[in-house]
Amino acid sequence: MAPHRTTSPPSLPALPTPTPPSLPAVDGFVDVSVRLTGFDSFDLHATGMAALYLETALDQVGPEAFERFLGELDAAGGDPDRLEGETSRDIARAIAHLWYLGVWPQLARSVHSALGREKANAPFTASPEAYTEGLVWRTFHGHPAGAKAPGFGTWSEPPPGAPPVPRAAAPERPVEKPETKREGELEEEREGNTA
């Protein structure tokens, strides 16, 4: 396009192209994640991370292991506590960890070998925003350290579920005339130095 004097820039495409995992796949992943995390689907979508996390999980364990995990979870009535296969259980741990912290964790060494993964078994943050969207902060009505700041002075208020406590008002007076004792100390200081 011309660099300037453009009065009619290209119009917005009707809709942005959807992110790689299809909408239904993301929805299914969110449904499973509700079971793993204890957060409802609104909260999970609200992170904006669902598609990235699905991609991350698929990439890390491979589509077959991921399908097996979904199948076993289904067979367990959707209850991750009843997952018995160690591989699927470790995938459940990893996905929950990802949602809570934005970090894909190390898999158990045995699971790493069993999956035949051709990548380092090292933890990593899925993206900078994944850290700031971690669910862990919401569990105690907090905000991620370094993001979503709540505003000046908000840290003075009792958090939800905490009792109010008496608060001594700030004296906020200018410094008064020093007491004689303090002046004495200052004098001593001066004398000591020059001695």
Place this chain on the structure above:
Amino acid sequence: MTTARVPAAAPSPSDLATELAVVVEPPFHVPRNPEELRLFLQAALTLEHLTIPPYLTAMYTLRPGTNRPAFYAVRAVVLEEMLHMTLVANLLNAVGGTPLVAHSRFVTGYPARLPYSRDRIPIALRHFGTEALRTFLHIERPEYVAEPPGHPSVADDEGWTSIGQFYATIRTGLVRLTEELGEKALFTGDPGRQIGPEHFYNSGGEVFRVSDLSSALTAFRVVTEQGEGVSRTIYNTDDLLFGEAREPAHYFRFDELLQERRYGPHDTPASGPTGPALDVDRAAVYPIDPEAKAAHYPPGGAVRQAADRFNEVYARLLCVLEDAFTKDPAALRAAVPTMLELRDLAERLYRNPHPDPEKRARGLYASATYEITDELLDRVRGLLAAPALGPGEAYGL
């Protein structure tokens, strides 16, 4: 007549089906007495507020971690609009008025028709993109030559033609009334109602108290020049007024985003931006329905609850602002935390697919609707009055 020096995009064929809400405009003449002046200033307060929700919507529909230049550009403008709103409240208080904020008449509802304009320009809550930017250019469009009503060049029956003309009219009225009545008789407001720099921060420039004609005229300069620029340049007056960095006025900042190119140091309104390219990713947004209402979301659903919650906190913000403008300036300390709470609530909505399957299939997301009713305001006022909100250290004030 109006002569826009900068070509503004013609109003696009509207995609909006809803009737546009209309902002009540004061009569087309220069205010003749203090009572009319207060009416005009209240209208200005309403106008300044009208623009804020569309800007916030554009900002918070950006996908996280993307479009940072756009985010910071819109953010800078929003903060200046908040400064304008506060300065207009100071002006209104200075001449003995009582700002009205927490009232359904204050919040028009969206989409609204841009007031003080002959064109039918819709102001809707849109995701960041071409349509939103075009709307913003209409709002901030520089008007260099429109004279106030009564000027030989302006016909009596012409009606308002621009926001700049509206402000010039108030300014003319203020100056005339000061001459007629004297400063003391006009500036009768309680100085204790003025918002000072200790109450307000992170704004485009510094808020200051208005107590006489000179401070009032400075306030007018800030309000009009930050938006539309200093006569025939792309810059505002922050560097002159506040000793701050020189910034292009709002109109040109939005034009930079639309044209994806910055204005350079020697560019003028006529040259357009010829500076470095600006990285704008119009796909990295959450598209929303510009006519969304909370009632469109199924009752009882999580999206509906979140949308209602947003409107409740928005109502709380208006109550906080009204308290600060009419009772105690220190009440403004709650405004920023409330704004930040709104930011979090809004972002959470925009990231959720629209609950309506048809809209969802079109790729639309849920959104914050900025709907205010008097019932809602009454309920929120009740909650604020309850002591349950905690003792709250006066933060040193």
Place this chain on the structure above:
Amino acid sequence: MNAYPRPGGQPAGGHRAAPPHHTRRFDVIVVGAGLSGTLVAKRLGDQGWRVLVLEAGTGTLDTWPGHLDAMNTYYAAAAKVPNSPYRPNAAAPSPDVLDLAGLPEGGFRAHGYFVQNGALPYGSDYLRANGGTVMHWLGLTPRMHPEDFAVRRKFGYGRDWPLGYADLEGHYRAAERELGVAGDAQEQSEAIGLPFPEGYVYPMHRIPRSYLDDVVAAKLDGVPVRESADSPGTTLRVVTTPHARNSVPDARYDGGRGYRPAGAAGLPNYGERCVGNASCVPICPVQAKYNPLKTQATWDSRVTLVTRAVVSRVLADGTGRAMGVEYQAYDDPAAPVHTTHTAEADIVVLAAHAIENAKLLLVSRLAEHSGQVGRNLMDHPVLLTWGLMKHPVGPFRGPASTSGVESFRTGPARRRRAPFRIEIANWGWSWPAASPGSDVARLLGIPGDSGQPRGRGVFGKELRRRLGDGIGRQFSLQFELEQEAEGRNRVTVDPRHRDRLGNPRPVITYDLSDRLKRGMAAAKAVSDRVFGLLEAEDRTVYGPGPFSPGHFRFEGQDFTFNGAGHGAGTHIMGDSRDTSVVDHWQRCWDHPNLYAVGCGSMPSVGTSNPSLTMAALALRSSEQIHRDLTELHRPVTVRTGGGGGTDAASGHVPGPAPSPHSRPHQEVRP
């Protein structure tokens, strides 16, 4: 320049150019663009002197996009340690707290930039980048107590300062203006006994106390505690801490002229208040916390900053006068390539951090007479205790600490054990236990070692509930102990250990004295009593292990300490050239035109976070440097009101701008 300072554009202030390797003559060379160097350059530039600032690290953080890059690096970092936002730089390496690992049976191993051969690890880092270590400081600015300056005379340990609180008081106020301090002077005066001039208020009202502070104060205020059965009682009191952090400006400041908070460097209209991001260490996202970039934005154009310029030697002539410096310029921090240059000036100021200053003096074989260069390395060893309150306390909110208990900083107990300051930590167990990440991993059954067997793990609503309940009640206390000057704790250089540009890496020998360990035992006893008063569940455990390099046993008890990042004492100041490296102006006894400024000059560190005192000292030294320069130029000097001089070479007449807060020609010391 600076016609167009936009977000993403050029940083404001001073002159930044490609290294002016062709213009090599300056009035002053400042080595290091951290807090001290930035302040010295500011004062001297304002007084008309041509200042060259050489910074070893990069200037990436100067711009808003650079700052955002640091934010993203921090977000993505696995361990959110103080240096996590700042990119590693092999040309000017920085130490990192992750360089240390504890061994299973006790002891530690060090890798990274430092070579460590002491009984215990020196656990503090610093940052070599424009802005320096203060980029990741917490921002607390307590003054030192008058008795801290004379610990040898009063309590029989460590070393005394050649000046006292009264000599520094005016410079404390000047530093409080420069850094923008929020605090309550009356409270500091009443609770700690700090003398202030009558009517003094800080530039800004105090930072609001956290809810946790109020919870603790409700149980502690006025209660006497004994450190041991035979010791006298000490009365507890929770006291708000002064911060260099933007709060509500105090209209009464400066005789009613008030104060305008300085916002972010690089983005207009931002950071004018702390908004509670709760990440002061390692990075304040809005820059409401002071950093030197804010001062650099107001540098006079006579100040030239050159980044990526590693000073390798100070050059001196046969008479002991410093002539200038040799420095290595590099372009790409990742490439093992540099060019070597020299720059000359009338006065050289080392402001590169205590350990880097000592390293430069050692390498240059300067200031050797006293034999003290590199010795007396100090820090504030930190003992952490942590537990759970009975109800939520809102952890991970607000600045890392907003209040402390100051009752153990002073008094006769110092004869026997190290004094300490207690910080009430607002960020849960983030420091002692890497919460909340470790809490999530533990509940999911994920151990630190992938080879260990995994727990079954908790999922769903139960996981959410248990995390919320546990983390919401976390709190911890940080006991910062005074370390006294000891000759055996030292920095040396060894040609066998070099970094990539061939500069020696610091070799560190470090230990804690028994009086310091007695202080830790007393601190733990006080902690036990405090936890009892708070009816809190104590979860403190100390033992050897990979995350406890600072583990040791003392009198049958386990302890683990951490570094506070407060490195000090390597070019100590004193009364005599035989026993100290610099005089009370921080000027090397052996070299009349070579200054070494910073915490390295401190003979004792008390229990106050040292940056404010360091800033006060830098401002004080700037006055003497100005006088020295004026003296050097006296033959052609035209005296005007507040001093200043002309430069014979350039013929320009510098416009002196005496600061209203300095006392330029007042000699306090004989």
